[in-house]
Amino acid sequence: MAKKIGVTMEVGNDGVAVITITNPPVNSLASPIIAGLKEKFQDANQRNDVKAIVLTGNNGRFSGGFDINVFQQVHKTGDLSLMPEVSVELVCNLMEDSRKPVVAAVEGLALGGGLELAMACHARVAAPKAQLGLPELTLGVIPGFGGTQRLPRLVGLAKATDMILLSKSILSEEGHKLGLVDALVPPGDLLSASRKWALDIADGRKPFLRSLHRTDKIGSLSEARAILKNSRQLAKKIAPNMPQHHACIEVIEEGIVHGGYSGVLKEAEVFKQLVLSDTAKGLVHVFFAQRATSKVPNVTDVGLKPRPIKKVAIIGGGLMGSGIATALLLSNIRVLLKEINTEYLMKGIKSVEANIKGLVSRGKLTQDKAGKALSLLKGVLDYTEFKDVDMVIEAVIENIQLKQSIFKELEKVCSPHCILASNTSTIDLDVIGEKTNSKDRIVGAHFFSPAHLMTLLEIVRSKNTSAQVILDLMAVGKAIKKVPVVVGNCIGFAVNRTFFPYAQAAHMLTNLGVDLFRIDSVITSFGLPLGPFQLGDLAGHGIGLAVGPIYAKVYGDRMFNSPLTELLLKSGRNGKINGRGFYIYEKGSKPKPDPQVLSIVEESRKLTNIMPGGKPRSVSDKEIVEMILFPVVNEACRVLDEGVVIRAADLDIASVLGMSFPSYRGGIVFWADMVGPKYIYERLKRLSETYGGFFKPSRYLEERAMKGMLLSESQSSRSRM
Numbered sequence: 274m275a276k277k278i279g280v281t282m283e284v285g286n287d288g289v290a291v292i293t294i295t296n297p298p299v300n301s302l303a304s305p306i307i308a309g310l311k312e313k314f315q316d317a318n319q320r321n322d323v324k325a326i327v328l329t330g331n332n333g334r335f336s337g338g339f340d341i342n343v344f345q346q347v348h349k350t351g352d353l354s355l356m357p358e359v360s361v362e363l364v365c366n367l368m369e370d371s372r373k374p375v376v377a378a379v380e381g382l383a384l385g386g387g388l389e390l391a392m393a394c395h396a397r398v399a400a401p402k403a404q405l406g407l408p409e410l411t412l413g414v415i416p417g418f419g420g421t422q423r424l425p426r427l428v429g430l431a432k433a434t435d436m437i438l439l440s441k442s443i444l445s446e447e448g449h450k451l452g453l454v455d456a457l458v459p460p461g462d463l464l465s466a467s468r469k470w471a472l473d474i475a476d477g478r479k480p481f482l483r484s485l486h487r488t489d490k491i492g493s494l495s496e497a498r499a500i501l502k503n504s505r506q507l508a509k510k511i512a513p514n515m516p517q518h519h520a521c522i523e524v525i526e527e528g529i530v531h532g533g534y535s536g537v538l539k540e541a542e543v544f545k546q547l548v549l550s551d552t553a554k555g556l557v558h559v560f561f562a563q564r565a566t567s568k569v570p571n572v573t574d575v576g577l578k579p580r581p582i583k584k585v586a587i588i589g590g591g592l593m594g595s596g597i598a599t600a601l602l603l604s605n606i607r608v609l610l611k612e613i614n615t616e617y618l619m620k621g622i623k624s625v626e627a628n629i630k631g632l633v634s635r636g637k638l639t640q641d642k643a644g645k646a647l648s649l650l651k652g653v654l655d656y657t658e659f660k661d662v663d664m665v666i667e668a669v670i671e672n673i674q675l676k677q678s679i680f681k682e683l684e685k686v687c688s689p690h691c692i693l694a695s696n697t698s699t700i701d702l703d704v705i706g707e708k709t710n711s712k713d714r715i716v717g718a719h720f721f722s723p724a725h726l727m728t729l730l731e732i733v734r735s736k737n738t739s740a741q742v743i744l745d746l747m748a749v750g751k752a753i754k755k756v757p758v759v760v761g762n763c764i765g766f767a768v769n770r771t772f773f774p775y776a777q778a779a780h781m782l783t784n785l786g787v788d789l790f791r792i793d794s795v796i797t798s799f800g801l802p803l804g805p806f807q808l809g810d811l812a813g814h815g816i817g818l819a820v821g822p823i824y825a826k827v828y829g830d831r832m833f834n835s836p837l838t839e840l841l842l843k844s845g846r847n848g849k850i851n852g853r854g855f856y857i858y859e860k861g862s863k864p865k866p867d868p869q870v871l872s873i874v875e876e877s878r879k880l881t882n883i884m885p886g887g888k889p890r891s892v893s894d895k896e897i898v899e900m901i902l903f904p905v906v907n908e909a910c911r912v913l914d915e916g917v918v919i920r921a922a923d924l925d926i927a928s929v930l931g932m933s934f935p936s937y938r939g940g941i942v943f944w945a946d947m948v949g950p951k952y953i954y955e956r957l958k959r960l961s962e963t964y965g966g967f968f969k970p971s972r973y974l975e976e977r978a979m980k981g982m983l984l985s986e987s988q989s990s991r992s993r994m
């Protein structure tokens with residue numbers, strides 16, 4: 274059945290017209306809604322029986338803002354005329370400048386364009402816990418329905434810039450204290466209180482306030498300039514590669530200096546420029562791609578319901594096990610943490626406590642909630658209590674025999690409905706479950722470190738994993754505030770597999786004579802938070818050395834063998850964990866490049882002997898980015914070709930959340946499509962002619978380059994799902 278969407282107006286005997294937006298699930302402001310609002314406001318303004326107006330949203334949600342699908346259509350077509358005229362025609366003329374008072378009755382959420390409509394009303398009455406914010410910058414644009422002008426006038430400039438630049442929403446309780454919300458009432462009284470408020474304005478018992486005309490919260494010009502100066506510094510820090518933050522500050526400043534209406538006009542102009550920016554294209558893609566991950570064919574569309582998961586056992590209290598335990602406890606799931614002896618168990622419990630204390634000290638968790646979370650944790654040394662757990666997550670070291678024996682044991686001690694998950698990052702799930710008869714309930718739950726902070730959860734399914742088990746794990750993932758991405762079974766799964774050439778390419782470049790600290794700095798300027806060498810330090814070089822052979826076994830034809838990691842370890846540098854790697858790590862200060870590493874690099878260069886003519890290769894920054902990230906794109910192509918992910922956009926989300934690939938570049942595949950498959954293919958081909966198989970373009974890339982297709986265009990031919 275088609276969903277019912279539209280705008281309705283009902284005029285009561287009291288002379289109040291209630292205009293209601295209906296566009297489930299979030300009442301987004303799609304073009305027909307905007308047309309409907311214009312029509313109803315025109316009508317209400319003209320009708321003699323209407324004294325005052327209340328604007329509200331159906332089904333407990335005011336509005337989630339402008340319809341983001343329209344941005345996507347504009348990106349596909351380049352046609353800006355798809356954007357309806359709202360800011361002046363509807364918001365200023367029909368609403369704010371209406372001679373009849375308009376009151377917003379806000380419940381659930383008023384975000385983006387939704388809050389902007391509410392701010393154009395002459396008062397706002399809200400139910401408790403309504404979410405209010407202007408998150409437009411996360412989509413690469415700025416508020417475009419006058420929000421850059423009205424929010425500062427309602428909550429003050431400092432608070433408004435903070436909310437807009439950081440895309441931070443607030444609850445209606447805080448909004449009430451700030452003056453954004455005029456009255457806070459129980460949900461059941463929302464409409465009656467709003468009607469009354471509107472009539473009070475109409476009859477002169479309450480002030481008729483137009484937000485855009487207010488100046489009482491802006492302060493003096495010099496105060497405003499000081500606040501905007503701080504905002505510019507903040508923007509430089511949080512968004513060095515994005516245009517919308519600085520553009521937004523310019524627009525706010527216009528309104529401060531030349532008045533709100535001038536600000537509204539500039540806002541509309543800048544908004545249109547930003548909609549078409551690459552940043553907006555990338556961020557809008559990420560918005561929809563993230564939501565698409567929760568749609569898994571034959572899992573989420575076959576009428577299955579997730580089973581409740583209330584108690585989880587974790588085997589191994591190391592870095593991963595304790596992080597996973599923390600994430601579960603914080604979402605009120607009981608955890609049994611199993612270790613092999615008391616010493617390790619105490620260590621594991623202490624790590625969980627430290628994770629939770631860290632959140633309290635950073636103000637992210639109250640003491641009360643911390644106490645509640647820790648009360649749900651129990652340490653054990655055997656399997657006695659495993660009989661009533663709903664799920665086990667194994668998080669021991671990457672040792673095939675050990676994992677096989679654990680799963681064999683789990684099959685005996687757990688109930689037959691219990692989900693048996695492994696947090697392995699490299700080992701084939703089929704091999705782990707080889708010695709069991711429970712292959713349908715064996716699944717990979719690949720968390721990223723630190724597991725209580727990183728949001729990606731790769732759910733790895735083997736050919737045998739049942740749809741029910743995948744659905745259950747997806748539900749747990751969401752409950753613990755992760756973004757689950759379902760992937761197929763292969764060495765490295767989606768993220769580690771796609772990014773294994775990342776460090777290798779960096780090692781090759783260094784062995785070709787390029788300064789390793791320059792490589793890190795070029796890659797961080799591109800937008801990744803850590804360059805490949807610093808990332809290696811963070812993971813620990815011991816791990817790199819241990820998993821190398823596992824990758825070499827299957828992907829050996831396209832690996833670059835660098836002696837650098839081994840030499841580094843020989844010199845006692847394991848990375849951040851022991852304070853020394855490529856960088857020096859001292860408590861309380863930023864990592865410092867260690868000049869002593871250069872002699873180790875020299876030794877590596879001698880051993881590999883790949884510098885052309887024995888001389889360091891001179892490369893531009895652009896070449897560094899290409900030589901490091903194009904091999905990653907090439908591997909992403911193989912991941913797509915083999916059907917390791919359901920859709921290319923899943924790999925984008927996995928790269929953004931698992932590797933911190935910049936979201937404003939849309940993820941690894943989206944970025945590659947923007948650069949152009951043909952260009953990437955040609956560059957890799959030329960590089961492979963000089964430097965060999967490491968750069969050899971994959972069949973998938975070659976095919977798409979030849980046919981002029983995008984990498985994201987085609988579905989896999991050989992699905993692993």
Ligand SMILES: C[C@H](O)CC(=O)SCCNC(=O)CCNC(=O)[C@H](O)C(C)(C)COP(=O)(O)OP(=O)(O)OC[C@H]1O[C@@H](n2cnc3c(N)ncnc32)[C@H](O)[C@@H]1OP(=O)(O)O
Nearest residue numbers: 299301337338339340341342384385386408416417418564
């Ligand atoms: C001119 C203006 O200034 C410009 C704007 O207003 S830009 C838009 C600003 N608004 C936003 O950024 C809000 C974006 N939405 C959200 O943050 C969240 O969806 C929410 C907090 C509203 C709800 O979250 P939650 O309940 O978890 O539901 P969520 O799964 O995210 O969304 C439900 C569905 O609504 C869709 N949706 C949410 N907001 C939407 C919007 N503004 N436009 C179009 N679709 C939207 C989602 O795509 C999803 O669709 P799907 O079911 O087909 O996948």
